[in-house]
Amino acid sequence: MTDPTPPQVAVSPGDDEIPPLLAKVEAARQATLDDARPDAIARQHARGRWTARERIAALFDAGTFVEYGQLAQPQRRSLGDAPADGLVTGVGLVDGLSVCAFTYDYTVMGGSQSPRNHRKMDRMLQVAERNHWPIVFWSEGGGARASELHYDGGMVTTFVQLARLSGLVPIVTILSGPSFAGQANIAGTSDVVIATRSSTLGLSGPPLVMSATGELLTPEELGPMSMHERVGTVELVVDDEAGALDAARRYLSYFTDIAAPSTATAPDQMPLRTMVPENPRRAYDVRKIVATLADEGSVMELRPTFGRCLSTSLCRIEGHVVGVLANNPMFGAGAIDAEGSAKFSRHVELCNAYDIPLLFLCDTPGFMIGTAAEATALVRHSARTLMALSAADVPILTVILRKAYGLGYYAMGSDALAPDIIVGWPTAEFGGMGLEGAVNIVYRDELEDAADDAERKEIRAMRVADWKERNTGLEFARAFLLDDIIDPGDTRSMIAKVLATLPPRPPRDGRKHPIDPW
Known part of the structure; x- marks a missing residue:
């Protein structure tokens, strides 16, 4: 008896058709982008700060950025969707120089550090060390994510890897907004820290300080940039993120070709x-x-x-x-x-x-x-x-x-x-010490024997002039x-x-x- 069901023939999707599995992946990818999160993006802009992806787009030469871990989600999936788990990272070209960049996403759980985004960072730091890629961190966040303090994969290696990279590749941290705890540790290991005037920085954030000491402080009271600029925590303070980006690009430019021939002009000498x-x-x-x-x-x-x-x-x-x-x-x-x-x-x-x-x-x-x-x-x-x-x-x-x-x-x-x-x-002019001080010591007896202050002044001036001429x-x-x-x-x-x-x-x-x- 003949089977009335016609045979199933595999049909390739047309040029405009996307296979279901690919469509699912693309939908997940699109959900991480700014266009998919208008409310969160509007709140970030209202703070006067760029989004993580705007920073990446501004830093890298157009079309050169390759992202790592875009689809990462929190270790605790009950926390819900967290685009890229709050950390955008990858490699590309900055004025033709290969650079590895990390930027925390403040619109995702306050830019907190988590087991998964630490794993992303550790992975990227390994690749950066192998390839000698300079590193740019764009920091905005309050340290560890309190809801994910248990790390299934063991202790993170982020901070010891950064210490190993010190002196191997240029490391730049840009501070925009609050940067506390782990984010501050990253800044501390960098070659240069570039901060916007409104940013704040500290080894622990206001909630932990309140819990430990009873001090109720705002981020601006705890770690204002005016204080950090004065005590030398940061190398440069700029007006805004555009200024920070310009400074970072400029810093990296000193390491592209140290002896490049130049037609640059100089002021009148x-x-x-x-x-x-x-x-x-x-x-x-x-x-x-x-x-x-x-x-x-x-x-x-x-x-x-x-x-x-x-x-x-x-x-x-x-x-x-x-x-x-x-x-x-x-x-x-x-x-x-x-x-x-x-x-x-x-x-x-x-x-x-x-x-x-x-x-x-x-x-x-x-x-x-x-x-x-x-x-x-x-x-x-x-x-x-x-x-x-x-x-x-x-x-x-x-x-x-x-x-x-x-x-x-x-x-x-x-x-x-x-x-x-x-x-x-x-x-x-030269001297083992200030010449006037040396004269006061060497000719102390002669100066003490002077008849009066006028003679003493004359002797001192003569001896200093003689020493100056010889030195x-x-x-x-x-x-x-x-x-x-x-x-x-x-x-x-x-x-x-x-x-x-x-x-x-x-x-x-x-x-x-x-x-x-x-």
Whole structure:
């Protein structure tokens, strides 16, 4: 008997048809996008902040981003849908440079850290370490998700992996909105932290502080950015997320090609001849000198309001990237204090880790002295500068602008460090300590025997003038204790010529050393 049922023939879907299983996956994927969540997106915009996906779109070159873990959901599925489990991550190109990025999604459970999104991060950090991808974190959230504190997969490796990446690849954290607990830990391990003025930061958030101490605080009271900027927690504070993105792109640009030829312009160099007053008691802003020496628009000063006795920056000089350490006589006459020492040693470590040459612009009476300075443990902090320098193997270029006194000069690129070149400006002067102080000690008996204050003042002035004449940059150059005394207007050209002669960076498979978080 013949079967009346016709045979079933497999039919391929047409060009416009989507197989059911693929349709299901695509629907799940679409549900993670901003268009599928208009109410949540509107609330984020009302806070004055970008969404996670808007940040990704703004950071990466168009069409280059590859997302990892877009379909991830919470470990506890009873919590409901959580697009990408609150963390968007992947890799793409930023101005042509391969970069791995993470951004917490504040519209998903307050940007909290969960077992699944930690697993996403751990996975991406492994791949970033293998491929030496620079990392950008966009942080906004309050730490661990209280409803998912049990981790089925064991302890996360996020923070130890970040510590291993320090000094291997550039790590940038952008703070927008509240960033507490785990998010703050991420910031603390980064090379550079860029924060919007309205963002907040702390190792624990207001609810935990309230539970532990009884203090009822808002995020702005607990960790305001004005405070973090002042104490040096963050490197840069900007007005908004667009400014933060620009700063992050700019920071990464210093690591694309450290010795790229350049057609960049620079300001007129002749004003350098008069920027340093011949009177050593007169202050000036050394940052104007840095801006004049550098390619226009290339200077990025880090921690500008912390440790203000020293200005630290990255810049380009005729295309060559350099890390600049410059004493600023506007603050404490350029004497290096505890904050300046911390700033100094970290900048040396940052530059050395990535083989960036160091340019010292020296005008210091030495390390800070007095009871207030000693109370900051300056003995230890000052030693950190020498420890960092002793471990550095990058080229050093030194320009003595004016004062080169004591141990401060020793650290600021002195001949003890075997710089690749060390030159002075006509205003350069040297001494084991401030010359007036030295005169007071060496000629104490003569000064005490003076008939009156007028004679004592005359003797002191004569002795100081004599010592100054014997310790000028010109006399040091005559004794070949300097390579040269140069016209300040020739400084940029001289630096560029020396940088052009240096050998290329050696290839590296691993890191030289981590970068001290402080």
